[in-house]
Amino acid sequence: MMKQIKKRATLLLSLFFFFSANLSAQSGDGPTYEDILDGFNDPSRWLTYSGDYSGRRHSPLTQITPENADQLRSIWTFQSGTTTRGRGWETTPLLDDGVLYVTGSNNYAWAIDARTGRAFWEYRRNLPDDLTYGASAPVNRGFGMLGNQLFMVTLDAHLLSFDRRTGEVLWERELADYHVGYSATAAPLILDNKVIVGISGGEYQTRGFIDAFDPVSGERIWRFNTVPGPGEPGSESWPNDPQVLAQGGGGTWMNGSFDPDLNLIYWGVGNPNPDYYDETRPGDNLYTDSLVALDANTGELRWHYQFTPHDVNDWDSNHMPVLANIEWQDEQRRVVMVGNRNGFFYVLDRVTGEFLLGEPFTATTWAREIGEDGRPVVLNDGSLGCLPDPWGSTNFYPPTFVPGLDLFILTARETCATYVPEEPADTPGQSNFGGTVFIDSESGYGALRALDIHTGALEWEFRYPSPTFGGVMSTAAGLVFAGDHEGNFMAFDAESGENVWHYQTGSRIWGAAAITYMLDGLQYVMIPSGTTLTAFALRSP
Template identity: 55%
Template sequence: MRSTIVRIMRIAGLAAVVGAAVVAAQQAPPALVSEQELLDGLKADGSRWLTFGGDYANQRHSPLTSITPANVNRLVPQWTFQTGTLGNFETTPLLRDNVLYVTGPQNVAWAIDARTGRQIWRYRRELPPNLTACCGLVNRGFGVLGDKLFMTTLDAHLLALDMKTGAIAWDVTLEDYTRGYASTLAPLVVKGKVIVGVAGGEFGIRGFLDAYDAQTGKRAWRFHTIPGPGEPGHNTWSGDSWERGGAGLWVTGAYDPELNLLYYGTGNPGPDYHSDSREGDNLYSCSLVAIDADTGKIRWHYQFTPHDVHDWDATEVPVLADLAINGQPRKVVMFANRNGFYYTLDRTNGKLILAKPFVVTTWARQIDSDGRPHLEPNQMPDEKGEITCPDITGGTNFWPPTYDPSSHLFFVNAREVCAMFYAWKPEYKEGERFTGGAAQRVTGSNQKAIGALRAIDPVTGERRWQFEYLSPSTAGLLSTASGLIFSGDADGNLLALDSRSGTLLWRYQMGATMHGTSPITYMLDGRQHVLVPAGTTLTAWAIPAP
């Protein structure tokens, strides 16, 4: 039986002063978040969630076991928080000392009491009216270190906010937003540096990954995702196409402390579809890049889709794990790509271990031993259009997967959808869309759109099980050590499944979808909670206290 939801309404427009503390004066100063806590991730303390993926490996796997397959159907809402803003969540909340830190659409952010859902403070960015953000006025979360929270903005800034009050500690400009630059990803904080990237591949930008001193905001290094003259890879661009070649970064990467490497997926080359002006592989677009966290120098790269003409990007979430492959221990990075292939790579050197389709792919049937796709004919978009699978949204996208280290299974929400891709020659104008084409989803009786939660063995690439949705889901995932997977469907249901079998155990209609968001879980006052951002609402769930 569903219990009554206690609605905690905090309308964003009621805050008269940007970043003003509503009840902050009543709160004890938050303890400083240490670098060791970030390194520990979820293993040492189940009462917190301090990074986008729960830990630097981006596994989104909680060691908590109080909520189980046997009792998950007893979950009931504890409170809800309504943002009162336009647009939807695409965020991962952070939790520390029983306070939730949440970013929302249009660069509004909140501190929320995790016990009651009461707003502690609210911050709202004054955004310019002429933004050129590609794909929604979204933000994907905070980073944190010490007493500061870090947030990227749609007008291409990086902010540091005081954890107690929401006041701005520092504000730096990443790039000129009028040229098409924006930033939407959750910062990753590593060794005192705040790691961020820029979006804007549809506007002819030149992508980059930056590191900033967490205390001062001073830039430590910049890595351009498109090599300039004299740099390795520059010859994969023809003429001056590198100057506006895209390859943005808008999804948070992973970090290996032992190797001191950052792992980030890069976006599409520009223009997206018409590629005559950018002959070559177009490095480092549609790639996974491994970057030295101290220097910003590239150590290795793996390009998933050389010379991409379908706007597939490689801006999915990289997940790190240590696996036994052929009896040998291997440090790997797992990556379900928008192009429809699942990859296991050696994260020490970028060498391909495994690549296998996890959805239907018509552009390439296999990845050859040299790591390059074996291309199929008649898959280049033109003015008349060519049908290709997967569609522009891809076999998956930016919504996070999860990995269970006990079962050694990788879980991803997959899509089986095809599209008609078109291409035409574009004219570049600074700050305007520079795509050179379009894509339209193919419909019809023999073109049913299918969505499924799939469990993949990262050693073999084989599918262990799947749970099929009525239509494709864009929800991120959370797994727990008790054998649960939390997901959402396109009809607005929160789902709990058995992670060993894919059996549906419980569902609840939330009234909005989890588009790009994932649940988090944590202990609070002796009970395990699950927090779900969906639409413009946060809902905290728990099993009733005895």
């Protein structure tokens, strides 16, 4: 009798494990590195910030076209209940197996049913009362995902790993001391068994870095410091003062792109500290305002290109580097493209860092041109006209690259500012701008601009009434999706720039760019705005 019970129990247990295992196989174990590498080939997924490692934010989906985009309608909305007044909902949701994984302001996060907009779980981090504002605002730009793990950075400068099924925190690691002014907002970049994260705090007494962590153990694998230590290469571009180097700024608060063939990570670096006051930091101040190419295995610097040597205008270069293989002057080149806060559009060889092109895409009196050696011919004389304001000619919000048309499309800001430096007080935990900026608030405006990547020439533009902080996405159907400061989510014909659809979301689109994916045979487009995440499609499911 006892034996029989034992036998039945064993059978039941076997059945339980069989069905559990089967269930697990059905629901999937989450994306692998190979899946992320696969990029847009599976259109039912959006597995990394830009959709793939290239940073192009260009989807192959074609159900929505310039001809039918005017039939787009909202399918559902999700209300976060939390916001950042003065900024926006800056996240890019990730999608896998019909579930969206979304971070929000104030370190909230959710798993949301992509079919209905209903939440599976909500997470909120209890932030310390003495939180500093190294991130400038309590925002977050998204998760990284690997297997059943999610990764998110926090405003108190930690990296968290979650179980994506429950929102339970699996482990957390401190990136740096938030009391000094360190903070974190960027979406982690997931590579093969590595979680790459950046740091905020360039307005405080901080020293920027890029870290790689082991996704399972949470141990740090390598760190690249964006401001060299005494005697290290690049330190010659600073005064010989360890204290200045230790608080030289160089935040890394926007994530980067990755070339798996070259095994190189491309990541932008922020402003030197103090922002406007430069008496204490003569020199180019490497690697601030630069693009750095790092060996993904070791974090070693392969090359760098500095967009704004010796910056005095707070023109962080925290942009998504956009990778493409193109024909460049009758030669195949692997390039990286950046629309920079300093007002210039750049094309660099991404194998070597060689400067190929630098042309202005907004009005600027900062530099006359970028010389053949890649260095700007700096004027920096606001009295002659307009210098872009500290938020720059564009900002971190993503641009897009449309391969067939060879267009780099970005949101441009036309602004006028005058900078007056002032020696700052050096106080840990307090911002250190080092001066004042007079902004002509009457004259600014924004524009969606399409640039010919071979010349930097403006192919078309669509103007917005005010300087705008919305990101851009494109699709193979010849559509460009963009958001503006007045709250419009819009679709444009990529070739002509003609606006083919718009939807007033009711709140500014700030820092975010759209994603798109297929679900149950329907192409969705999604944008966060204010406290609302809205899913659009051509018809109801």
